[in-house]
Amino acid sequence: MKIPPIINAEELAVLNRENLVIVDAGSGGSAYEKYLEEHIDGALYVDVNNDLAQIPKDAKNGGRHPLPSLEKFEEVLHRLGINQNSHVIVYDDKNASIAGARFWWMLRAAGIEKVQVLNGGIQKAKEKGLDVNSKIVEPKSIDKLSLKEWKLPKVDIDFITQYSENPDYVVIDVREKDRYDGKTEPIDEIAGHIPGAINIPFKENLNEDGTFKSPEVLHEKYSEVLKNHSSHKVAVHCGSGVTACHTLLAMDYAGFEIPNLYVGSWSEWSRNDKPVAKNI
Numbered sequence: 001m002k003i004p005p006i007i008n009a010e011e012l013a014v015l016n017r018e019n020l021v022i023v024d025a026g027s028g029g030s031a032y033e034k035y036l037e038e039h040i041d042g043a044l045y046v047d048v049n050n051d052l053a054q055i056p057k058d059a060k061n062g063g064r065h066p067l068p069s070l071e072k073f074e075e076v077l078h079r080l081g082i083n084q085n086s087h088v089i090v091y092d093d094k095n096a097s098i099a100g101a102r103f104w105w106m107l108r109a110a111g112i113e114k115v116q117v118l119n120g121g122i123q124k125a126k127e128k129g130l131d132v133n134s135k136i137v138e139p140k141s142i143d144k145l146s147l148k149e150w151k152l153p154k155v156d157i158d159f160i161t162q163y164s165e166n167p168d169y170v171v172i173d174v175r176e177k178d179r180y181d182g183k184t185e186p187i188d189e190i191a192g193h194i195p196g197a198i199n200i201p202f203k204e205n206l207n208e209d210g211t212f213k214s215p216e217v218l219h220e221k222y223s224e225v226l227k228n229h230s231s232h233k234v235a236v237h238c239g240s241g242v243t244a245c246h247t248l249l250a251m252d253y254a255g256f257e258i259p260n261l262y263v264g265s266w267s268e269w270s271r272n273d274k275p276v277a278k279n280i
Contacts, residue, residue, distance in 0.1 A: 005104065005252045006212055007116040009128035012089060017042075021082050021140070024122070025052075025092045025099035027242075034093055040122060041131035043091075044080050044139055048099045048242060051076045052106060060271035063264035064187075064240035065102075067154075070147040073110065081139030084112060091118035091125065097212075098202075101245040105261065109152035110145070117249060120211045155235050155260045157268055165196035169233045170225060172259075174202040174247045175266065179239075182278030187239055188267050192276035194237075200225070202243050205250040218254035226256060234259035240267040 007015075024039045026032055028049040035045045049055060053065040054072060068076075082088060088107055090100040100117045107115045118125065126132055163169040173193050178184045180199040185191035193199065204221070207213055213221075226234060236251075238244040241263035252258050270276065 003114060003116060004215075005116055005249055006119050007089060008119045009124045009130055012118060012125070013128065013130055015087075015089075019085050019087050020089065021080060021086045022089045022091075023080060023103065025090055025103045027092070027094070027099045031093065031099075036134060036136075038122075038132050038134055040091065040118075040125050041133055041135065042137050044137070046076065046080065046103055048102060052099075052102050058271075059188075059240075059267045061268075063266075063268035065242050065263070065267075067106070067150065067241075067263055070149070073106065074145055074147055077110070078142065078144040079139065081142050082107070082112065083142045083145055086112065087114040087116075088112065089116055089118055091121045093122050094210075097121055097249070098243050098246055101249045102242045104249055105152060105245040108258075109150040109154075110147055111151050120209065124209075124211065152258055153232060153260045155262050157262075157264055157272060157274075159260075160194060160235060160237075160262055160269065161274065163233075163235075164194050168229075169235070170229050171197040171262070172225070172234065172236045172247065173197040173199050173266070174236060174238045174244055175199070176201055176203075179266075180279070182276070182280050188270050190270040190276055192270075192278040194266070194269055195275050195277040197237075197277075198225070200247065202238070202246040202250075205247060212250060212253060215254050218250050219256070222251055222254055222256060226251075226259075231257040231259045235262045236260065237262035237265040237269075239265055241265045 022043040054068040182192035
């Protein structure tokens with residue numbers, strides 16, 4: 001039986017610890033230092049920049065956070081003691097679960113089925129009284145997985161070029177509206193959006209406290225967008241392929257088949273002399 005991709009702190013508190021691996025997903029910068037200061041009891045650490053991407057010298061080639069090679073990801077999973085039998089709980093210190101969602105997508109794409117993201121992150125864990133400390137634990141010793149392919153659907157810049165303005169396809173941009181509109185661009189070199197893409201900011205997946213809206217609410221929200229499109233004709237992107245996973249997680253939570261991830265996202269598109277649309 002498939003488990004829901006979101007787990008609440010109260011459920012984690014009573015979860016059977018056999019084969020359980022808890023992972024704190026950090027977004028670079030001071031995230032590792034924060035992990036060393038405090039994390040959920042037993043949690044290991046994984047970093048978006050160092051472990052969940054293979055950052056190129058030029059973001060023109062795959063964007064700012066391309067996926068790592070399968071060989072590199074095998075090493076990451078081995079270091080964390082994760083195999084096909086593991087039940088992985090992922091969280092981060094941003095209760096919106098952005099880095100956590102990227103790791104969730106990669107684990108599912110690696111064929112690991114029992115993966116859940118902690119609703120509300122470490123903030124909600126602390127609020128609900130889960131044990132949070134600075135103890136460093138050793139991962140379980142396991143045999144290394146052999147990964148042959150990413151099993152969740154993803155598309156490249158050629159797919160987006162061909163289909164972004166085709167009404168039979170849907171390209172969803174999950175960035176903030178001002179970035180989509182082209183009013184501001186704090187990270188990449190050009191402001192605007194991919195012509196034909198629609199804007200559904202990822203923050204619309206969340207309640208005011210940073211927890212995910214209910215599956216029923218999310219299903220109603222995305223039904224209007226997806227009702228006439230099969231998942232293989234839907235692609236989701238963001239700035240660099242990280243935050244897009246948040247919306248893929250929300251869609252899975254809502255009961256939809258997981259659509260395509262455009263990993264290169266705006267950071268790749270905007271550096272490749274592609275057309276740019278603005279709403280200003």
